[in-house]
Amino acid sequence: MAKAIRVGIAGLGMMGQLHAKHLINMPGVEVTAACGTTHAKAEAFCASHTGGAARAYDDFDAMLEREQLDAVYICLPPYAHQGQVEAAARKGVAVFIEKPIALSTDIAERMVAAIEEAGVVSQVGYHxxxxxxxxxxxxxxxxxxxxxxxxxxxxxxxxxxxxxxxxxxxxxxxxxxxxxxxxxxxxxxxxxxxxxxxxxxxxxxxxxxxxxxxxxxxxxxxxxxxxxxxxxxxxxxxxxxxxxxxxxxxxxxxxxxxxxxxxxxxxxxxxxxxxxxxxxxxxDVYAAENESFIAALRGEGPEACxxxxxxxxxxxxxxxxxxxxxxxxxxxxx
Structure with a gap:
């Protein structure tokens, strides 16, 4: 059996919850970590969406450092996109990011450069x-x-x-x-x-x-x-x-x-x-975009977006x- 894809989620609002719902129902995918604005919110998310199977964090860098992630979902509000993509790319972690990917093209260009230099799979949430x-x-x-x-x-x-x-x-x-x-x-x-x-x-x-x-x-x-x-x-x-x-x-x-x-x-x-x-x-277009991202991560399909x-x-x-x-x-x- 192929190794499970280990996923971390950053940003636990509506979109983070939606993606978690689809990911936990996908064979061979495990949501192993979640990062929120407070540890209490992350714990509540892990309990309600993964049955306590995921570990809770309130610090994105700590989650990246301590977890062996294959992919991270960045579901943060636009203003909070502050280096998470670049950090994940440096660790060789694939990135799914919700739109808009930044509040300016200057910031977005740095994100794109980090992803492409690292050669990791990426997808934007244009469902x-x-x-x-x-x-x-x-x-x-x-x-x-x-x-x-x-x-x-x-x-x-x-x-x-x-x-x-x-x-x-x-x-x-x-x-x-x-x-x-x-x-x-x-x-x-x-x-x-x-x-x-x-x-x-x-x-x-x-x-x-x-x-x-x-x-x-x-x-x-x-x-x-x-x-x-x-x-x-x-x-x-x-x-x-x-x-x-x-x-x-x-x-x-x-x-x-x-x-x-x-x-x-x-x-x-x-x-x-x-x-x-x-x-x-x-x-369900949200299920479809998640399936596409995981397939690309496994080398079973192209990067759709x-x-x-x-x-x-x-x-x-x-x-x-x-x-x-x-x-x-x-x-x-x-």
């Missing part, structure tokens, strides 16, 4: 890439069936104050950085490298909310090197208790209307008459926000 309908459209674009990509029209919306750190731009980067980045990533996944960007943001409905310094409304227009374009909007003024993402992708021979990553209507327009096809499944992809999408949203800070001034991607 939407694993959706059934997303994967099908990607295949049809890559093999030419969809024709030339022309337009990505995406929207992300919710209505919540979230955690105190989330509504502080200096800690989260804002909604574009922390939430809508999933939509920006999909635009790049389908269309490739951006060229020119213009963005606008505003706080239209949360001026009185304590500590709220992030945008609640945003819009960006992007032109890609291929000539394709994207319009991406986000709102924190929509329906309370709902987090919705939808997008349309128009190619010269196919229009796809997505209702999330798993479900879409594909309309093929390359023939005499349009042909409609529903694409959908109930795939290595850390450099996190840098690419971070650069895009950083340009959107810099443009917005300058009243929509056009920005070059590179």
């Amino acid at each position: 939407n890439r694993f959706g059934t309908a997303v994967q099908e459209l990607k295949r049809l674009i890559d093999d030419g069936t969809a024709g030339a990509p022309t337009l990505f029209d995406g929207r992300y919306e919710c209505n919540s104050l979230h955690s105190p750190w989330w509504r502080d731009r200096s800690l989260s980067g804002g909604q574009v950085f922390e939430q809508a980045i999933h939509t920006y990533d999909l635009a790049m996944y389908f269309f490739g490298t951006p060229e020119r960007i213009s963005g606008f943001t505003a706080n239209l409905n949360h001026q009185e909310a304590e500590g709220y310094t992030v945008e609640d409304t945003s819009a960006a227009v992007i032109r890609f090197r291929s000539g394709a374009m994207a319009s991406i909007t986000a709102s924190n003024n929509a329906v309370p208790g709902q987090w919705n993402s939808c997008f349309t992708v128009i190619c010269s021979k196919l229009t796809a209307h997505f209702k999330g990553a798993n479900k879409a209507e594909f309309i093929f327009t390359g023939g005499a008459e349009p042909v409609r096809r529903e694409v959908g499944s109930e795939l 290595p850390i450099r992809e996190g840098l690419r999408s971070l650069r895009l949203v950083e340009k959107v926000m810099k443009s917005a800070d300058e009243d929509g001034k056009l920005r070059d991607y590179e």
Whole structure:
């Protein structure tokens, strides 16, 4: 029997708990350590999510030093990404990291350099890439069936104050950085490298909310090197208790209307008459991304979304926000 993959988790909030749930149910994977902001929180996490099998830590470096880990999941808020990736890479430990991978491209570039220099496996938590309908459209674009990509029209919306750190731009980067980045990533996944960007943001409905310094409304227009374009909007003024993402992708021979990553209507327009096809499944995209990472770690599959992809999408949203800070001034991607 192959040696079990030993995993440590840093950041024990919603995403850390979600990944732990999937990992403990995967054959040949053991969650052996967890690191939280306090030892008590880490102990509680270990008791509730691993039956006490994992060891609790409140110091990431101590966890790396004392445990023989094969991989670490970094599920920390953006502001707390402070050298953990680099430390893991130096130890030869694979890294799964949630988005955004940093609050600036300068920090992200150091993370990418450490991972690539060490040659360890990495993955960014862009779970939407694993959706059934997303994967099908990607295949049809890559093999030419969809024709030339022309337009990505995406929207992300919710209505919540979230955690105190989330509504502080200096800690989260804002909604574009922390939430809508999933939509920006999909635009790049389908269309490739951006060229020119213009963005606008505003706080239209949360001026009185304590500590709220992030945008609640945003819009960006992007032109890609291929000539394709994207319009991406986000709102924190929509329906309370709902987090919705939808997008349309128009190619010269196919229009796809997505209702999330798993479900879409594909309309093929390359023939005499349009042909409609529903694409959908109930795939758990979080389970799929975990399975992909562990397979890559075992040498049984490619790195589906290595850390450099996190840098690419971070650069895009950083340009959107810099443009917005300058009243929509056009920005070059590179």
